[in-house]
Amino acid sequence: MENFYAMNTSPDPAPAAHAAPSAIRNQPGEAVESRAVRTPVGVITAIRGAGVTAIMNAPGAGKKANISIGGLVVMPGELSDVYGMVQSMSGGGYTQIGTGAEARMLEIQLVGEILPDAKGGYGRFHRGVTYYPHFDTEVMTADARDLAMVYAPPDVPCARLGSIHQDRAIPAFAVTDDLLAKHFAVLGTTGTGKSCVVSLVLHAILDQHPNGHVVLIDPHNEYAAAFGGRAEAIHLNNLQLPYWLLNFEEMVEVIIGQNQERAYPEIEILKNGVIEAKKMFLREGERSDHITVDTPVPYRLGDLIKVFDDAMGKLERTEEVVSFLRLKSKIESLRIDRRFSFMFSRLLVDDSMGRILSRVLRIPVADKPVSIIDISGIPSEVVDVVVSVLARMIFDFSVWASHDSARRAPVLLVCEEAHRYIPRDEETHFGPSKKAISRIAKEGRKYGVGLCLVSQRPAELSASALSQCNTMIALRMSNVRDQEFVANALPESAAGLLSALPSLAQREAIIVGDGVTIPMRMRFDDLAPERRPASDTAVFSEAWLSDAADIGFIDSIVERWRTQKRDK
Secondary structure: OHHHHHHHHOOOOOOOOOOOHHHHHOOOOHHHHOOOOOOEEEEEEEEOOOEEEEEEOOOOOOOOOOOOOOOEEEEEOOOOEEEEEEEEEEOOOOOOOOOOOOOOEEEEEEEEEEEEOOOOOEEEEEEOOOOOOOOOOEEEEOOHHHHHHHOOOOOOOEEEEEEEOOOOOOEEEEEHHHHHHOOEEEEOOOOOOHHHHHHHHHHHHHHHOOOOOEEEEEOOOOOHHHHHHHEEEEOOOOOOOOHHHOOHHHHHHHHOOOOOOOOHHHHHHHHHHHHHHHHHHOOOOOOOOOOOOOOOOOOOHHHHHHHHHHHHOOOOOHHHHHHHHHHHHHHHHHHHOHHHHHHHOOOOOOOOHHHHHHHHHOOOOOOOOEEEEEOOOOOOOOHHHHHHHHHHHHHHHHHHHOOOHHHOOOEEEEEOOHHHOOEOOOOOOOHHHHHHHHHHHHHHHHHOEEEEEEEOOHHHEOHHHHHOOOEEEEOOOOOHHHHHHHHHHOOHHHHHHHHHHHHOOOOEEEEEEOOOOOOEEEEEOOOOHHHOOOOOOOOHHHHOOOOOOOHHHHHHHHHHHHHOOOOO
């Protein structure tokens, strides 16, 4: 592999000043000469703005062309070598042009070219085509040197993820800044290794940039094992997300719940009470004109109850008191429910917003660039609220920090099971969580907030949010609906690769978008055991060979279940 890149960085012997790349191309270095053999495939018969059509040659005495959908081909020209990707293959037998018989045809999407450099030598590959090929231009298979140059890492920070499908000796890279800043998605059927891909990508980037800031929402308690001491593990036992950090929509969801249309009086009472309670928390003489129901300042539940009691004392009709009593009853039940202790149990209220942001955003990093928010133990009634609060706080913090360019700390939010929080269905979800994540998808790039969406149900994802992900990592998909949804989200240049989605092997993926040089099919590198998420499927055939569990095992589970404590 070193020989390929030695050739890329060391120019070939100086050619004539205006020699075409194809001419320079005929002088490969000895190390790759045996692999640097282009095989003729056919000739161009039609040219469009973004692609060409070629008629295939009949096999002759020479080497037979090995070409397939998604394969890379090259069209040597006088001014540049143009590269394309095979989108489709059609036709019957081989034929000569002009006979009228059905011919084997190739549809080729143009992806880029290599132009001579300033010294007339062989330049670097770049996307887009300046000099289109002409009629009857020969189409050839891309050889080892072509692949090495097309898939070579650009002169910007890159992370190695694996190797390309066509040649396992050639590494596949992702462009770090384009991958993170422009958002990316990891999609695939259950069991295809999405969590391993996420772990591999993050480790590959953090190995080179150890002072990153990654917030990973983990719904299945699987990522802590993959990052170990490199991550701050935040779970139900040590999570602190006080109620006063919630905005009003989130507070209404927690206290009033789903029947909000019938609870208009309670909503108005709660709104006025929260504003008054926040003002009561301020020090004497401190200004309160900036206080709104959504201002993230502390307040005491005791003060909120006192506001309710004072208001009830002024009422004349008994029926008007019912709404106040309902709110008080709900708040009291939340305070004593152990499941909600991370949000409501603190007796003393202090302004801990800075400490919470520091811990979640990893500022300072302190050798732990990842914060893993394990939401697997959080009550289902409020899990969407927790995700909403985290996403909203990350975005709002970045907005208010954007003016301080010298100390900006760009953040990547990784959202596992993304279809749960930003679904396509507009009715059956918690609106604020979708609003918060969608806002990051649409505006996060301006303020240094990247987004990674991970899902095994892409067809259930918000099409708007997915369309903002400029890089897509697609693993095996067998569901036709998911394939169609992903196809609509992919650029036209990747259409030829889509047919491989149902047949991708384990650890294989199709990657398209700004995060890679050109669309590619690739195989991910091996992931060290200590970097793998704890997401292994239960091995029934082994577990059922012995009777290891006993009544003591059940008793211990029941105790943890009742006390809402997890072993950590």
